[in-house]
Amino acid sequence: MHEQAEEHKPDETGGLLLGYWANDTEAVLTEVIGPGPDARHWPTGFAPDAAYQEARLADEYERSGRRIEYLGDWHTHPGAAAVPSRNDKGTLRRIARDPEARCARPFMLIMGERERWQLTAWTVKPHWRWRLAVGPARLRAFEPV
Numbered sequence: 001m002h003e004q005a006e007e008h009k010p011d012e013t014g015g016l017l018l019g020y021w022a023n024d025t026e027a028v029l030t031e032v033i034g035p036g037p038d039a040r041h042w043p044t045g046f047a048p049d050a051a052y053q054e055a056r057l058a059d060e061y062e063r064s065g066r067r068i069e070y071l072g073d074w075h076t077h078p079g080a081a082a083v084p085s086r087n088d089k090g091t092l093r094r095i096a097r098d099p100e101a102r103c104a105r106p107f108m109l110i111m112g113e114r115e116r117w118q119l120t121a122w123t124v125k126p127h128w129r130w131r132l133a134v135g136p137a138r139l140r141a142f143e144p145v
């Protein structure tokens with residue numbers, strides 16, 4: 001992610017997060033998919049190469065015996081804070097409610113860039129009545145056993 005963030009700045013880039021749920025509360029991220037060769041990038045957004053991303057997701061799904069699935073998305077905010085924009089929050093809520101995404105608790109990783117790149121993690125939580133609130137997700141690296 002860091003390499004791709006540097007490669008595309010000052011334009012945005014991003015991609016998919018793949019992995020599996022270890023239990024009810026912990027997801028394990030196993031693959032980070034990039035934007036794809038035909039993606040377009042500009043300073044306030046990017047349009048991913050959807051065919052590439054779908055093919056990579058399908059490959060991982062089959063290769064893993066249908067264990068690895070879509071967990072969410074990542075993207076960069078070159079020269080800006082690693083906090084979700086109004087659009088980002090809308091995207092997270094939309095994915096959570098989209099039956100085709102099959103991802104009721106999507107994650108969004110944002111790489112912001114102040115003096116150096118910083119990574120933050122976000123997800124949706126049930127809120128008042130049927131609403132979904134976007135809030136921080138806890139992210140930790142693997143610990144040696």
Ligand SMILES: [Zn+2]
Pocket residue numbers: 075076077083084085088110
């Ligand atoms: Zn954003």
